[in-house]
Amino acid sequence: MSVPLYQAKAEFFKTLGHPARIRILELLSERDHAVHELLAAIAIEPSSLSQQLAVLRRTSMVVSRRDNGEVVYSVSVPEVRDLLAAARQILSGIIAAQGDLEDELSSMSAAR
């Protein structure tokens, strides 16, 4: 491979590293959406949405088709849903752990 695998992985995760792109993928993993639907669901400038869609298109994570005067997007890799679920899992674990830590700290300062 020309690009080392770990670098390809990093680039892949980078494309997920933006709130709008996460929301787009979450919406698209439920069902296909037209751009104006995404626009209504995500509070963002149209041009900014387009930019983020372009990023996702470049990495082949979504594809678009024109349908009756509107552009409809869909996820091209169904496993994206699994990935988002795995992330949710890990994230909730981390957040719970941080919550515990905060509890501990506050009980410490309460105790002494």
Next chain:
Amino acid sequence: MSVPLYQAKAEFFKTLGHPARIRILELLSERDHAVHELLAAIAIEPSSLSQQLAVLRRTSMVVSRRDNGEVVYSVSVPEVRDLLAAARQILSGIIAAQGDLEDELSSMSAAR
């Protein structure tokens, strides 16, 4: 939650969006490693390694302990391995698809 969930997710993926951090997590998901072991495995400046370890520490994805004059790191969330596996899966799917596309293109240009 103070930070919207989709933003927390984006930040989470951002921390994965760097080749050195991916390699660190892959190495650590096999077994704990001391910093000098990571250093030997990853071609990178010591200070740069430290920076990346700090990023992973800040997001609670790894923890460090001092052991006999060396600092040993370990992943704090075992599910990280699943996540990396899911990413590998998706990535290989995308790469395979791109390979097919290239095959198609080259056979087209060969044909005409």
Next chain:
DNA sequence: TCAGGACTTGAAGAAGTGTGCAATTCATGT
């Protein structure tokens, strides 16, 4: 208590990203 190794931190410049405005493309309906 000092020396040395193992790491970490600070900071500055280079490089890469995101945002919003204006201009453009594209396909439809008239």
Next chain:
DNA sequence: ACATGAATTGCACACTTCTTCAAGTCCTGA
């Protein structure tokens, strides 16, 4: 052929993130 609505693209500016060098910190063994 043209006007329109729907999306996209080109840019410039602000903001982040990386990388490296220099300067610490923190054990541990002499």
